[in-house]
Amino acid sequence: MFKKLIHSKRAVIIGIIFALLISFFWYQKAVEAYDVVIDGKVVAQVKDGEEFWDAVAEYQDSVGKELGHSVKNLSNIELQKTRLNSKLLETDFKKLAKNANLAIEGYRLLIDGKQLCAVYDKSELEKLLEEYKNGFVKGIDENASVKSIGFKQKTEIKKGLVEIADLVDSKRAGELLDEKEQEAAVVEVKEGENAWTIAQNHDISIVALEKMNPQVVMEKLFPGDKLVVSPFKSRLDVIINLENSVVESIPFKTETIKDNQMYSNQKKVTKPGIPGEKKVTYDIVLENGLQVSMNTAKTEIIKDPVNRVVRIGAKTTVSRGGSRNYGVVSGKRVSSNFGWRTHPISGKKSFHDGVDIAASHGTGVYAYSAGTVSFAGWNGGYGKVVYIDHGNGLQTRYAHMSAISVRVGQRVSAGKKIGAVGSTGNSTGAHLHFEVLKYGSLKNPFNYI
Ligand SMILES: [Zn+2]
Known part of the structure; x- marks a missing residue:
């Protein structure tokens, strides 16, 4: 009886121990988890390590398939056995796998050492840079010869691992290249x-x-x-060196022969002048299509000008002193001729309505011949300007003056002071812009002065 009691007591104990063990293992299993450590930082916990690794591999695989190239995992991922912290537990393994820093063997574009973008294909970058450069050749005169096109900044294409997040397609790379730091x-x-x-x-x-x-x-x-x-301010500046030759006219000189039989306001052209021609070669530097410098490299005379011969009356001369007397002003030189000019960069032609005679600020400006002032005052690009009507449809205009000393309706005699040289209106320096119109159409002033 006693023995039987002992027997049943042992069974109970064994039973209890067994139950304890089971619940202990069950408990152990319930509180057991893994810390997911990515690059030394615990990002979450998972219960099932194997399933987690499968998810990581699957993610890497799917990204690789999407890109069409194999990817590398740059992150160091570890699982560390730990006690469960339900707040850290993550069951979405796919989301967790995205914490891995995947990279691909690609090419970075560095501008002055700073990364602008990274792509998979090197030739795509090279093509983009080429297109970017050539974009600035548009608008340049077809006859100009481009000697070199380059970048102002140091550009490098470097091979290396590129994080997936940094990788762009060629369209986006082109947009990044075109993006301005500041718009115009x-x-x-x-x-x-x-x-x-x-x-x-x-x-x-x-x-x-x-x-x-x-x-x-x-x-x-x-x-x-x-x-x-x-x-505009761009991320990458394009420098273009080009050379262009344009034909420019050479003004003819006027030989004057004093004639004591004529009055000073009388003159007679005995031989008309013929302008010459020269071929001027310019060395031009453009930055992003805009002119930085333009220097004359070579000048070849194509045709010499033929002097004009004028007989001028010597009976009482109007003395104006100074350098060279152009009649209406004493100037230093002709800074711009009458007629068509070819822009050395665009190749476009524009018409200069008169002659520009460079002269010191304040130098007197005189009436070409007797007439009536038909305009005196400010007129747009002319600045301070005087128009004089001389009769027979002849009108002269004197622009960019600093001062005007006549008024509308006033009658003036030949050589009467009407104002002073200046740089008002569209002018880049002190000069007289002198125009001659016959019945409203522009004439070459050199045939008159
Ligand atoms: Zn002018």
Whole structure:
């Protein structure tokens, strides 16, 4: 009886121990988990390690398939056995696998050492850079020869592992290359404005304005025209060296023969002048399509000008002193001729309505011959200007003056002082812009002075 009791007691104990063990293992199993450690940092916990590794491999595989190239895992991933913390437990393994930093063997574009983008295909980058460069050749005169195209910044294409997140396709790479650090500022010409007032309003010189707007003829601005007043800033600047030859005219000189039989306001052309021609070769540097410098490399005379011979009356001469007497002004030189000019960069032709005679600021300006003042005051690009009608459809215009000393309706005699040389209106320096019109159509002033 006693023995039987002992027997049943042992069974109970064994039973209890067994039960304890089971619940202990069950408990152990319930509190057991793995810390997911990515690059030394615990990002989550998982219960099933094997399933986790499968998810990581599957993710890497799917990314590789999507890209069409095998990918590498840059992250160091470890699982560490730990006690379960239900707050850290993650059951979405796919989401967890995305923490892995995957990379691909690709190419980075570095501009001055700074990465702009990275792509898989090197030839794509090279093609993009080539297209980018050639984009700035558009708009250059077809006859010009491009000697070199290059980048201002140091550009490098470096092979290496590229993180998937950094990888872009060629379309996006092109967009990044085209993106401006700062867009160009463009203004619209308003009624009553001219290049001069616009330049002043934006605190830039006329020369700078012309360089930023090579396609625009500054003397012929109309309301609604658009002008760039500050250029864009790009990530990559293109420098183009080019050479262009244009044919320019050489003004003829005037030989004067004094004739004591004639009065000073009388003259007679005994031999008309013929302008010569020269081929001027310019060395031009463009940055992002805009002129940085332009130097004359070579000048070849094609045709010498033929002097004009004029007999001038010597009975009482109007003395104006100074360097060379052009009649209407004593100037240093002719800075711009009458007629068509070819722009050395765009190849576009523009017409210069008169002659520009460079002269010191304040130098007297004199009436070409007797007449009536038909305009005196400010007129757009002309600045301060005087028109004189001489009869027989002949009109002369004197522009960019600093001062005007006649008024509308006033009768003036030949050689009468009408104002002073200046640089008002569209002008880049002190000079007299002198125009001659016969019945409203422009004439070469050199056939008159
Ligand atoms: Zn002019």
